[in-house]
Every structure is written in C-alpha cells, then in structure tokens.
Amino acid sequence: MTMTRRQFLQKTLIGSAAFCRTAFSESKPLRPNIMLIIGDDMTCEDCEPYGSKQVRTPNIARLAREGMCFDRMFTTTAMCAPTRQQLYTGMYPIRNGAYPNHSKVYDGVKSLPHYLKALGYRVGLIGKKHFGPPTSFPFEIIGGKKGASDTQAIAKFVNRDREQPYCLIVCSNEPHGPWNLGDPSIYKAEELTIPPYLVDCPHTRQDLTKYYAEITYLDGQLGDCMKIVDGSGGREDTMVIFTSEQGSSFPFGAKWTCYEMGLKTAFIVRWPATIEAGSRNNALTQYVDVTPTLIEAAGDAPETIQTGRPDAHGETGFDGRSFLNVLFGQTDKHREYLYGAHTTRGIINGSACYPVRSVRDERYKYIWNPNYKTVFYNVVATKPEELLQTWKNIGKTNPTVAARARFYQHRPEVELYDLKKDPYELTNLADDPAYDKIKVRLRKELDRWMTQQGDEGNATEMKAIERQGPNRKWKPYEP
Numbered sequence: 001m002t003m004t005r006r007q008f009l010q011k012t013l014i015g016s017a018a019f020c021r022t023a024f025s026e027s028k029p030l031r032p033n034i035m036l037i038i039g040d041d042m043t044c045e046d047c048e049p050y051g052s053k054q055v056r057t058p059n060i061a062r063l064a065r066e067g068m069c070f071d072r073m074f075t076t077t078a079m080c081a082p083t084r085q086q087l088y089t090g091m092y093p094i095r096n097g098a099y100p101n102h103s104k105v106y107d108g109v110k111s112l113p114h115y116l117k118a119l120g121y122r123v124g125l126i127g128k129k130h131f132g133p134p135t136s137f138p139f140e141i142i143g144g145k146k147g148a149s150d151t152q153a154i155a156k157f158v159n160r161d162r163e164q165p166y167c168l169i170v171c172s173n174e175p176h177g178p179w180n181l182g183d184p185s186i187y188k189a190e191e192l193t194i195p196p197y198l199v200d201c202p203h204t205r206q207d208l209t210k211y212y213a214e215i216t217y218l219d220g221q222l223g224d225c226m227k228i229v230d231g232s233g234g235r236e237d238t239m240v241i242f243t244s245e246q247g248s249s250f251p252f253g254a255k256w257t258c259y260e261m262g263l264k265t266a267f268i269v270r271w272p273a274t275i276e277a278g279s280r281n282n283a284l285t286q287y288v289d290v291t292p293t294l295i296e297a298a299g300d301a302p303e304t305i306q307t308g309r310p311d312a313h314g315e316t317g318f319d320g321r322s323f324l325n326v327l328f329g330q331t332d333k334h335r336e337y338l339y340g341a342h343t344t345r346g347i348i349n350g351s352a353c354y355p356v357r358s359v360r361d362e363r364y365k366y367i368w369n370p371n372y373k374t375v376f377y378n379v380v381a382t383k384p385e386e387l388l389q390t391w392k393n394i395g396k397t398n399p400t401v402a403a404r405a406r407f408y409q410h411r412p413e414v415e416l417y418d419l420k421k422d423p424y425e426l427t428n429l430a431d432d433p434a435y436d437k438i439k440v441r442l443r444k445e446l447d448r449w450m451t452q453q454g455d456e457g458n459a460t461e462m463k464a465i466e467r468q469g470p471n472r473k474w475k476p477y478e479p
Contacts (some may be wrong), residue, residue: 031119031299032271033238034167035158035229037148037222038087039215040080040128040176042244043253044266045195046215054192056216059223060268063242067270068327069280074338075287078246078255078262079347081130083287084171088112088137090291090302090318093341094455095311100346100464102472104132108308112291113138115305116167119298124157126150127171132469136308139169148172148221155228162233167294172221175214177249182213197252197261197424199401203390204250211248239271239297249380251388251408252424256347256378258340258358258367259425269327281326283334284362288320296322312454337361339449345464345476349382351375352476355461359446364435365425366442367415370457376409377477414439 044050047057049064050071075083077093085098088111093099097106105111111131113123117138125139127147143153148170157168174181189205198204222242229238244266247254254262265287269275292302306316323334340358344350354376358367380386388405395402416430416439429435450457465474 030237030274030297031165032274032297033158033165033229033234034116034121034241034294034297035170035225035238036168036241036243037170037225038084038128038172039218039242039244039266040171040173041246041248041255042175042215042218042266043247043250043261044244044264045261046212046248047219047244047266049268050266054187055212056186057219059219059226060242060266063222063226063240063268063270064278066272066277067240067268067279068275070267070269070285070326071280071282072338073243073265073267073285073287074263074340075246075265076263076339077341077343078257079342080128080176080245082343083246084128085111085131087287087290088131089307090288090320091307091309092288092319092339092453093343094453094460095319096309097467098131099341099460100343100467102130102346103464103467104469105136106309107133107136109136110306110308111137112167112294113140115291115295115300116298119295119300121165121167121298122161123167125169125171126153126157128173129171142168148174149224151224151228154225158228158232165298167298170221170225172218174218174221175211175248179207179210179214182210182215182217184209184213186216187212195424196426197254197259198250199391199394199404201390201394203387207250207387211250236273237271239269239294241267241269243267251380251391251405256342256344256380258342258356260365260419260423263338263340263358271327275327276329279329281332283323283326283332284336284338285323285326285334286320286338288318289323289334290320292318292320292322293324293327296324311452313452337445337449339446340367341453341455343461343464344376344378345461346468346472346474348379349377349477350474351377353458353461355457357446357450357455357457359442359449360419361442363418363420364438364442365415365417365419366439366446367417368443368446369411369413369415371461372411372413375479376411377479381409382477382479416442 046055048061079101082093089096116123126143131137143150187209194200247262249255295302310316342356344354391405414430415428417425
C-alpha cells in the first residue's frame, strides 16, 4: 500500500516520539525550558482554536497551529485560588487544603518550584499569585505592578542564563472582571452570536463586548511572551503552554459551578522539538496532571515523589499523573473519569453551605448538590447591577427565561447530562429511568473519589473558612 506524504510524516513522528520517550526514560536528555501563560476567568470556547468565530485571538490561534491542543483538559474547581494551587501541587483541592477561594494549602504541601528547583531549574512567577503559604510556593517572584504585561521583566528572566533551564509562570489578570481593558468597540453587540447557555438580551450582548475585548488583550500578552521565547535562541527546546483557567463569571459561563463551561479549559502546548505542529488530542486530562508532566519532562519520575500531604489511604504521591506520552503522540487516552468540586462557603456573597461535586466519563456528567434545598448565592446572584438580575426581570414576562434564571440558584439534588448530545448541559436526565445504571455507576465513582480525598460533603464545606486563614473575615449572604 502506498502511503501519502502526510501518513509517512505521522508514522515517522510516532516512531521518533517512541524513540525519544525510551531515550528520555534512560538518559533524560530533554529538559525543556517551560513558559506557562495562564488566563483568568476565560471560558474555554471563547478563542479561535476552541471554536469561536467572533473572539479575535490571533496569537492563541498561532500557538495552536504550532503546537498541540488538548480538547478535554479540565480544572477541578472553577475558582482562582483552588484552580492555581491544584495546578502547582498536582493534588486535588480538598486533599491539598485549598478548596475554598482565597485559600491556602496545608503546611508542608510541596509544589512545582520545589520539584523543578531540585532538578536544576530556576522557577519564576510574574503576575497573579492566589496561593499560600509562601513556603509551599517558593517561586522567584519577578516584575512589579504591570504583572503579565511587564515584557521587560519576562525577557530579563528568560535571557538571564542560557545554560540553566527555566520555568516561568506568567499569570494574567485578564479577562477577569471588571472588564476594563482592551477595546470593546471592535465587537459590535448587535452582531454577536450568543452562546446557547446564556440568555440573549442587550445586557448580555454589551457585557460580552467588554469581556471579549479583554480576551483580545490577553491574546496580546501571549503574543508578547511568544516573541520573547522566539527571540531567545531557545524556541525549539522551550515548552510554551497557554491555558484559559476556569470559565467566566457570566451565569453558566460558568465560574463557581461544576458545569462544563466552568471546569473545561483551553490548554495548548507548543514544543517544536518534540510536538507535532497543528495536532490535537482528545484525552481526558486534569490540571493535577500538569505538574507531574513537567517533572517528567524535566528529567524525574513523578511517581516516586512525596507531595507532603497523604490522602485518606495514607498515600503521599500526586493525584495527577504525567501525560507526556500524550504530548509525544503515543496515545489519545489518559483518564477514565474527571472530577469536580465546588465550595460556595467563603466566596463573596456566598451561601452558608452549598457544596457541589461532579464526575464525568467520556460521555456522561453526574452532578451532586448535597444541600440542594437551600439557595445558591454568589456575587452574580446578589448584586442588582449584575446580569442575572436582568434575566430575572425579563423572566417576569418570559417563562423560558424565568426558568433559566431560577435554575442558576435552585437546582435539584442530582443532575445528569449526556455531553455528546447536550454539551451545554441544558437537559437534565436524572429523572429518566433509562439512565439509572449510568447514574449508579457514576455515583459510585464519585463516592470512591470523595473518600480517597477525605471529602465529607457538607461537613467539609462547613470547615472551608479554616482554610482561608485567620485574617479572612466572611459572613454568609442573607437576602
């Protein structure tokens, strides 16, 4: 059989990857530089490589053309502090201690800078932190108030020592609210296509123009970072990663929830010497897998590492595991299940106790709301100027909109979604007996994971304030 040129290249690449993987495991020659650029409250679909035809993200698109897109990468919690601390520690939020927002990990928990510094890397961070205590995150903090826009500080760190490998985390504050950066005028509100999980109204459209403008601003920051790497002389051996973090603060956008648009994240890796340009993978992966992957790429075996915090069974290894074989193109499989955990207690205008837990497989998503008889509150649901209140006002004369707005705060105990048919989770199948076996299987897996994590549901939720530190003053929202 005659192979096409593309088939020949793919076969050669896979063979080369297998060879590199074997050589790597024996002599550890790769040790790439690493630059990880993190967005802030950006729904994964709001960029060109993940399907948007209206948000202008030329640099994210270029990174995708030059690297590999992960089509099913997820955070476990759709809030900043838990998301970042699980990313850096390789441990799920309840186990590492940073499960509410504005939280910190348990004393003694280790993170990425511990592991990479031990392997000879210099490890820096610029921009948003949202972690603690400092002893658990010994990054070299660079730059000042300009944060991720400080190209001078980023370039200085990258080019400071050509002999020593580096890892630099570039943490943007965009497109986190209040959406006051970028140029909203490039987006015409009346011309936008509104995502199906949002209610189409003038307020929604106007907010989207400001939110999209900040994504374009973030895209410019990514472009600046790529330019610095490309001009450093180390482009081929540098792993440039972009990730969008959790979803936006739009209702169902879906920060503060376990819905797909909250937990799913854009994740793109460019590593010219190793990764096939323009490739995609469909592996189920989570943020806790990132640190083990970077450790293995840097030359160590992550399965031998002690994290400083045991799980409920006394195991002290990572919750995540390396997906380096996915990057090498050797497999499109990684996990069987993905998990979600949200803590409402402790967030601004949050409910006294409203935990959410979830598990999903290749197709189905199971969500458990243990305290579903109470009302879900957060800043979006309580401030009159926020979008949800506009939806409620429209709902006074529109039952469909009223039902959508109400569902944001009043949910059933169990939700089940067929993500293949219903990717935006608009139809709850939990009461359909045809799906009973699926519900039982997923609930069993969720219970297993919660036990391993030491997660007691409502009881764990009520301890959340302890994880925010003694200086955190918080009261539950009371309407």
